[in-house]
Amino acid sequence: MADTVKLPEDSFKPITSDDRAALDSEKIAAPSLTFAQDAWRRLKKNKGAWVSLIVLVVIFIMAFGSIFVSPHDPNAVHPAYANLPSKIPGISINGFNGTLVQAGERIDAYKAAGASGAHYIMGTDYLGRDLFSRVLYGTRISLIIALVATLFDLTIGVTYGMFSGWKGGRIDTIMQRIIEIILSIPNLVVIVLLILILKPGMASIIIAIALTSWVNMARLVRAQTLELKEQEFILAARTLGERPIKIAFKHLLPNLSSVIIINTMFTIPNAIFFEATLSYIGIGISSPQASLGTLLNDGQKNFQFLPYQMWWPALILSIIMLAFNLLGDGLRDAFDPRTKE
Amino acid sequence: MAKYLAKRIFYLILTLFIVITVTFFLMKLLPGTPLTNQAKLSKSQIHLIYEQYGLNKPVWQQYLLYLAGAVKGDFGTSFQFSDQPVSYLISSRIGPSLQIGLQAMIVGVILGVIIGAFGAMKQNTWVDTTTTVVSILGISIPSFVLAVLLQYYLGLKAGWFPIAEWGGFIYTVLPTLALGAQPLAESARFVRTEMVDVLSSDYIELAKAKGLSKTGVIYHHALRNSLIPLITIVGPLAVNIMTGSMVVENIFSIPGIGEQFVKSVLTNDYPTIMGLTIVYSFMLCVVLLITDILYGIVDPRIRLTGKAN
């Protein structure tokens, strides 16, 4: 068997620099990314979250920008122009053309009020104030309340919950009792009492919400910590002698992130809602200041006749909530190390 | 288990004691008087009436007297409703609040779980998007706005349900919907998030590989494991419902304790504030105790702390 394999001449030849480059490109190596970069990259891929982020940024800019530039002064009163409905120039759909149904007939409210030239995008309220400016103003105040309350929620709640769950045993029991007691006082009781004892106003609302809102976060984080700390990777880290603080930040926190973020996304609407409920009860922000809650509450009272006064703030509130939630979902997917595609 | 329960009940009493103490002293800091006719009374008249009610005694004495009464089940007499014992006031008004609260909780959580589970199973499809939007809308609309919308469109315009007042079951439909929206939305989102996590975990892959039917996998493995974090939010949901009830009862003219509580706080009706706070705290304690016990049952990895000792 003279099995001689005849190889063609060009089977072997010295490697050139071009060939080397081609080989390197076949190597499986992604650019090295930090945790945050990785999350950011994945967030951008999520269309819903990305749009939400942009919407939120726009709302923030408009709400806080209205301190400097506002279509009208949110507190300027023109009783003659009271309760004008929405009028957007160029649109003649009922509901946006300045007409409204009064006593069974559709009339041009602007003409009736002698304001034919004027147009208010969202209409005016009972004192003739521009609702658009007031909604911007109210959004700002609601956001401030919600964000400050959420900040408390995050810092106190997460630390407390992680510590309690991690330590376990007697410390956990005592900390849980404290939480239970705080949870067992209906938070509206404390909030209402505190606001009345302090002076009703923005600061006392923030303090009152903050003092009562962190507990849920603490409970959730603790429950998750309890579950996580019995898992193998934590056990491994412990066995290897890792310091608890390091375990908390390196192993627990990333795994807790989904719970924390989702709960944060619930805390923001909760805080805004709480403020709204307070204004319904009658201890909200003092007039002529406004929040989305007080605007909704005022609108709710006139819903039968002037529906736009409730729809506009409700729409803005819903958009904010929707955006926060979708962004929360996106962030959860982006942060969670387990959901790598 | 018995030992654990005894321990928890001891803590419950301790909790109530602390709640009473904190609320009592906070309440005494409220500006104004508990008198219903305050605007028309001069200082000397108020002083005379205070003397009659024992309100001019030092606060600590009033506190001890209150504690002594509370132990015997005597929560004092309401200031708003003259000569009505607070215990009677609460017992005659708690029924509607409990009914609506429970209905809202049950309907909300069950629907929420179903919607959430569907969303997770059909992840990233239009079903998922729809469930997400529905659940987000549920938490985007304050209950008083939702109540007004339901009342106007389903009550007044369509005439399907009574607009307000309290009668048979039909009267509870709109308030239950208004109150149930938030538990529905929150549990739907929670269940979806958890289930997406669980569905991508190894043991589900294993179960699938073993050839278990899809419903079997979902029902026996995914759903059960997704419900654990849900149990932890039942407590906070109960708080939400209590808060919401204060507004919803007002809008639907329901003779419950929610709107009564708000009125008591705004009129400084000290005995009623105390009585209702105790009732609310007690209910919350019970909800929390039940969720803790359930937690132990659903997730065998969590041991009840009492047992360890």
Add this chain to the structure above:
Amino acid sequence: MLKQLRGVGIKMKINSAVKLGTVATFAAVLLAACGSSSNSSESSKQTLNWMESSALPSMDSSTATDVVSGETINNTGEGLLRIGKNSSIHPGVAKSYKVSKDGKTYTFNLRKSNWSNGDKVTAKDFVYAWQRTVNPKTASQYAYMYAQVKNANAIMNKKKAVSTLGIKAVGDYKVVVTLTQATSYFPSLVASPMFFPQNESVVQKYGKKYATNAQDNVYNGPFKLTYWTGTSDNWSMSKNTKYWDAKNVKLKKVNFKTMKDPQTALSQYQSGKLDATYLSGQQPKNYKNSKQYVERKSASTFYIELNEKKDSMMKNKKARQALSMAINRNQFVNKVLQDGSTVSTGLVSTGLAENKGKDFNTDAAVPSATSYNLKKAKQLWKEALKETGRSSYSMTLTADDTPAGKNSAEFIQSQWAKLGNIKVTNSNLPFKTRLARSQSGDFDAVISAWGADFPDPISFLSLFTSGNSYNNGKWSSKAYDTYVGDATGKDANNTSARWNDLVNAQKTILNEQGIIPVYQQGKAQLVKSKVQGLVYFPTGANWDFSKAYIK
């Protein structure tokens, strides 16, 4: 039942034929038809469905303090006299009465009438009730209304025995009342619920439970309470067949329903569940032209008190006048409130009292103190700033956290802002908090309200004497104190001199701008046109249903 069902069937057919035949509209029609048919059959039986904005807290005429209790007690009970349309006085349990020359002794002759349990209503029932109310042990919050009755104040302060109260029963059917001084408005006091009789044996029998529910009580008025648990939001009363004038009472039943949310109340009215409802916020505007729309004037004035103890600015008369003149009250009442409220032309409410056919406010008006003049206001404000050595002034305007309170604060703040060199911050507080802060002097300017307890200007004017505990702004005037003192003292029994004192008192406080009157509250109401014969009066209990009927 059969008839009703058939009716529904027919309605269904017609409607579903005319409209879309979808399941949704079908169900809607069915339910709507059920609701309306059962409702119309009920209301044909002389039943009135009445709206209240808060629950009934008490049925004990000694301890009741609020409007809802007053209204209900006024219909289930009857005093010596009865208030009718426009606060006129009619005979009640007393057929007639006599006043002594010095105006201090009243003798009432009682008719023979019965309680709802068959007991006789006698003079002793009045003596018992009055003594019980004044007794400090009862802790009545309205006992001060008895101040004019002899020894009442001493009894309330535990200085004299309860039996010394100036009321005596002479036999079973004569009551003699002794007053400390002549009191021209005493008959209207006697007609108000806190002067109603109480049946001693019934009060004793039920003890602590007396008047805490519909059953543990007796009634001597046109109606008797038939449903009320003591804490319920709904209560109803039926015609009292034992009432002496029962043959003229046409309504069989009145159902009271508490609607705490105005939006809900209106919806209930629209769907036929209520025969009358109060309107609030922007609701009145939309019903202005409706035949069912009624405006009820109430005897309460909303005014601003300025804290003169705080600093020199509020002590400056020009500053106070400027603040008053800057408020365009007409615009506020007609463009913002629009609920039947009217511009206040004085502290005393218009329509409360008249002399020789002229209203009190016609005699005692000071136009400059209650009218709008921004130009002059600006100038006065400038002068005030100069006189007190300021370049600008910042202040807080305190008001209630009710919709009306917020509206007022927002509007007035915007008006004051036009004065220039002024910064006004608003503070809306719950009622009790607002009162507590006003009384302790913790405010710059506060919007207060006062409702007259009885139809006499003194009900308002007595508030602002120096050192009076209702005088939160601590405005003080010797002349004013003298006028009010004369009206209740030396001129008490001299009608025209007393009238002049009162007129001068109001002129003084307006000239000095001791307070800034803003508006007189009006209540806008919708009443179904089938409801006839309602009697409304602006003070006290407000409503009498004994003459009402359903057409």
